[in-house]
Amino acid sequence: MGQTIISQNPATLESLGEVNIGMREQIEAAVEKATIASKSWAALDFPQRARFIYKLRDLICREKEGLAELICKENGKPMIEAIVADIFPVLELATYFAKNTYKLLRREKIWLGKWSLMGRESYIEFYPLGIVGIISPWNYPFSIPCGQIIMSLMAGNTVVLKPSEYSPLVGLRIGELFKEVGIPEGVVNVVTGDGRTGAMLVESKVGKIFFTGSVNTGKKIMESAAKTLKPVTLELGGKDPMIVCEDANLEIASSAAIWGGFTNSGQVCASVERLIVHEKVIDYFQDLCVQKALRLRQGNGMDPEIEIGAMTNRMQLEKVEAQVERAKKEGAEVLVGGEREMQFQGHFFKPTLLTHVHPDMEIMQEETFGPVIPIIAFKNDKEAIEIANNSHYGLTASVWSKNLSRAQSIASQIEAGTVMINENVYTYALSETPWGGPKDSGIGRTHGKYGLLEMVEWRHIHINRATRVKNFWWYGYNYAKYQFILRLCDFFFAPRLWQRLLSLFKVIWWGTRL
Missing domain, CATH: 3.40.309.10 (Aldehyde Dehydrogenase; Chain A, domain 2)
Incomplete structure (x- = not known):
């Protein structure tokens, strides 16, 4: 049998349970399961993903007292705070992102100014990161990881969660809740453990790490992730x-x-x-x-x-x-x-x-x-x-x-x-607003549109509809083209109107000689 963690009630010091410390084998197995599930989960449309999240919300609402009791026992906070600060925000967040993710991640057209008048257009589309690794804290052991999982899933990602060693039972219960609403195998994976487990998750083949915790640990995660240029979102605290x-x-x-x-x-x-x-x-x-x-x-x-x-x-x-x-x-x-x-x-x-x-x-x-x-x-x-x-x-x-x-x-x-x-x-x-800050408080944002954008890749698509005309900057360099480009600069950017109008005639004149 491997090493274990004993979960303790901080108010009474009684033992609540014992969980395994996940090592590299368990992390790799979880990442492999997430990888297998990733393609089929990403293929679901937003309404299909949202149906699972609505089911999750309804289950959490039904189970709120039992969940609050578990949070209270393992974390120490009062029952009212367990509901108000851990459970209610998840109910709110699940509703918001199930309803609005398709709008927040819809294709965004970019106005290109003068280029738009020349048959060009651009837009941004968003697609899943793939597999997201979440390393969650003990102070809000339900709301922080559960909220990040919901957002990740709505964005089309699969997840590997490493809950805090001080709240592993809450982390395992989160995994059970997703299973109970029928989330496909491998979409949400939970590996309990300590700091070593988290370090192995950072070193694994997940596409991005979301970490909430101390500045020192955040810096270590960023240093480790930098070895493979793995992006991170860090929420590291405040004063x-x-x-x-x-x-x-x-x-x-x-x-x-x-x-x-x-x-x-x-x-x-x-x-x-x-x-x-x-x-x-x-x-x-x-x-x-x-x-x-x-x-x-x-x-x-x-x-x-x-x-x-x-x-x-x-x-x-x-x-x-x-x-x-x-x-x-x-x-x-x-x-x-x-x-x-x-x-x-x-x-x-x-x-x-x-x-x-x-x-x-x-x-x-x-x-x-x-x-x-x-x-x-x-x-x-x-x-x-x-x-x-x-x-x-x-x-x-x-x-x-x-x-x-x-x-x-x-x-x-x-x-x-x-x-x-x-x-x-x-x-x-507030699910609609971003969370995060500058300095040692971290990197990136969670929640709201800006938090959701942390959970996707961006792809810029550019289209040229003027397919019968060669671009003037292509090869065929000569003195006439050189003069044409100089006058074109004046036409677009000269500081005075009369200068731009004068340059227009020169643009036309040199353009006829290309």
Whole structure:
């Protein structure tokens, strides 16, 4: 028997099950099955593929409570969050792409200007990549991989999924759901394992890798993929700022900050990880946040009254704990929390608010990925933007103000893939909009039309309908042709109208001598 992984409930530390660690043989077998299935799956039209996805959506909707329970047990998040953040987005995404993929990937005509008037036309058509490899994270073990699989399938690809070693049971359940709705053999393949398994998937003959996870692992994947020029889409996290202007609705904004920083125990790439508040209202705003943080109920997420569950694994718990301790040594003051929650057996860290931080501290620069929010003041919009952009991440940000013109002006100066105004975190659940960001937050986009275009190849088709006329740039070079081309340049591009009109006569004159 090969090596195995034991799946553990992070709230109770009980064993949930044991799965195999897939090695090269299992990866190659999965890729081979995906290869065999690829041609027949790609041959299906969009409505035929959509029928499977609608069946999947209906099955997930029927099974939502059982799925939420599995997600809660293996990931640690509360049951409500398992439904709202893992299951509901998949139902939404399945509906959107089953309905709209044929429109999003329809042939696109390109207007060629003057060339269109000379019998030329061009269009772009899209066709499947073939086999897609998906390496998914543990923080949203259902919504991220399931959504990417659905989009891949609608684009005509087959898939090999390697779920996180911290959520293998959810990954296997995803594979079962596709089988239960009759997806043909080999179209969706799941191989459980650890980092070695993921590395082997990158080295395999898949056409593209989609990875969600840490910056360090993303860089390793990109380095490995570069050996064969294999394309990658990487979503690598963030240090997302939330700017609260003095005219914001502070009651609403403080509730948003608390939820945005602590949902899923802060294990969200779009979590509020830097709270930037105008100096005129920061004291009052901090008081609101402290009051709301202290009211949060923490515990086993299986209890529907619980608002903050366990962190998913000990490694992340220890990372968060160490980062907070270093912040305190650097002068940060703990307003609430700041330590493990010891009354529970599992991996719990108290919701934490920090003040007396400065922009260059580690707690303000490096992704925490835990229930920790550092709070810093700003004097004016320029300073707020500078603090927000002082990061090597650029996934999301939010701006809170009643003055929408001011908020939009600030938003347009923030270096991030998504900037929300009077909203935060949730736009990953919007199937229509792209997800991703610059800097160390990754490469490429997921979701929406731009995410779908990551899952296809592009083919440019160009047509010349003037088949009885030779192109003037073909062979037969001589002085007359040289002069003709010079005057043609003047006719099309001379800066003044009289120059272009004058050159027209010269074009005609030299053209008669070709």
